[in-house]
Amino acid sequence: MAKFIEGKVVEQHRWNERLLSLSVEADPIAFEAGQFTKLALPVEGEMLARAYSFVNTPHERPYEFYYNIVPEGALTLRLARLQPGDAVWLAPAAAGFLVLSEVPDARNLWMLATGTGIAPFLSILKSETAWTRYSRIVLVEAVRQAQELAYRDTIEQFKRERAGRFTSVQFVSREQAPGALCGRVPQAILDGRLEAAAGVELSAASSQVLLCGNPGMVTDSVHALAQRGMKKHRRRSPGHITVENYW
Ligand SMILES: Cc1cc2nc3c(=O)[nH]c(=O)nc-3n(C[C@H](O)[C@H](O)[C@H](O)COP(=O)(O)OP(=O)(O)OC[C@H]3O[C@@H](n4cnc5c(N)ncnc54)[C@H](O)[C@@H]3O)c2cc1C
Numbered sequence: 001m002a003k004f005i006e007g008k009v010v011e012q013h014r015w016n017e018r019l020l021s022l023s024v025e026a027d028p029i030a031f032e033a034g035q036f037t038k039l040a041l042p043v044e045g046e047m048l049a050r051a052y053s054f055v056n057t058p059h060e061r062p063y064e065f066y067y068n069i070v071p072e073g074a075l076t077l078r079l080a081r082l083q084p085g086d087a088v089w090l091a092p093a094a095a096g097f098l099v100l101s102e103v104p105d106a107r108n109l110w111m112l113a114t115g116t117g118i119a120p121f122l123s124i125l126k127s128e129t130a131w132t133r134y135s136r137i138v139l140v141e142a143v144r145q146a147q148e149l150a151y152r153d154t155i156e157q158f159k160r161e162r163a164g165r166f167t168s169v170q171f172v173s174r175e176q177a178p179g180a181l182c183g184r185v186p187q188a189i190l191d192g193r194l195e196a197a198a199g200v201e202l203s204a205a206s207s208q209v210l211l212c213g214n215p216g217m218v219t220d221s222v223h224a225l226a227q228r229g230m231k232k233h234r235r236r237s238p239g240h241i242t243v244e245n246y247w
Contacts (some may be wrong), residue, residue, distance in 0.1 A: 004038075015150040029090065030094065034096060034124050067116055096120075110209040111137070111209075113142065114213030114217045124210075142171040149206065169181065169197050185220075207230075211244070216247040
């Protein structure tokens with residue numbers, strides 16, 4: 001199998017100066033909602049590749065990726081310069097375990113993300129499987145400033161279409177934002193504010209939790225959830241927490 005296939009940029013949507021969504025047409029890549037592939041660009045004769053989660057569902061085209069420009073980052077500055085019609089390369093095989101086929105059944109499904117970590121959750125939420133297996137689903141997004149809360153229309157649509165079953169909670173850490181909680185997710189797990197804001201039970205008996213994004217948030221949330229008797233899920237030792245660290 002070729003290491004990369006060539007795709008063509010369809011759209012580069014700018015949410016703000018740092019956050020973008022890249023839409024790409026390319027040959028079929030088989031994946032499950034929640035998985036990622038690699039995007040690559042040739043740099044000095046070599047392919048520079050990084051992992052990105054699919055925002056689209058396995059049945060939707062074009063492929064969509066949600067990313068932030070990392071200052072001094074090797075690839076994201078180059079990705080952000082791409083225009084419609086430009087070439088970008090993709091790994092032809094997807095990977096990743098942040099997928100519902102690896103997550104046990106429960107009454108409640110919690111998805112906790114920082115920043116662009118909502119990407120795999122959008123794909124999962126757009127797929128039917130989540131709604132057939134979990135009664136209540138909570139999407140938690142943590143950002144620094146309110147203008148980093150992207151995909152509002154998509155999230156509002158989930159609220160309308162899944163009324164009574166879907167709750168979205170936002171955390172904004174560096175400013176006061178109407179409707180959003182302040183502070184950090186792990187602390188809000190510990191002090192009960194997250195559960196109260198969602199109005200959904202967060203416990204080992206009732207919930208599965210998916211975590212994605214900043215490794216600090218992921219690690220601290222795993223520790224906070226351990227206080228509620230929850231542990232990482234492994235195939236051989238079932239638990240309640242499935243994680244993906246972006247770096
Ligand atoms: C499984 C997986 C899936 C991923 N999916 C996505 C995705 O859907 N969207 C996305 O934006 N990123 C995603 N990432 C991160 C992505 O692969 C790159 O690391 C990121 O885009 C930075 O690439 P870069 O070459 O510009 O910077 P690099 O030169 O690779 O990184 C420089 C430094 O920036 C920090 N860093 C890396 N990623 C971020 C980030 N997102 N925010 C802040 N600091 C960061 C790290 O400390 C890193 O050492 C994913 C990573 C993994 C492992």
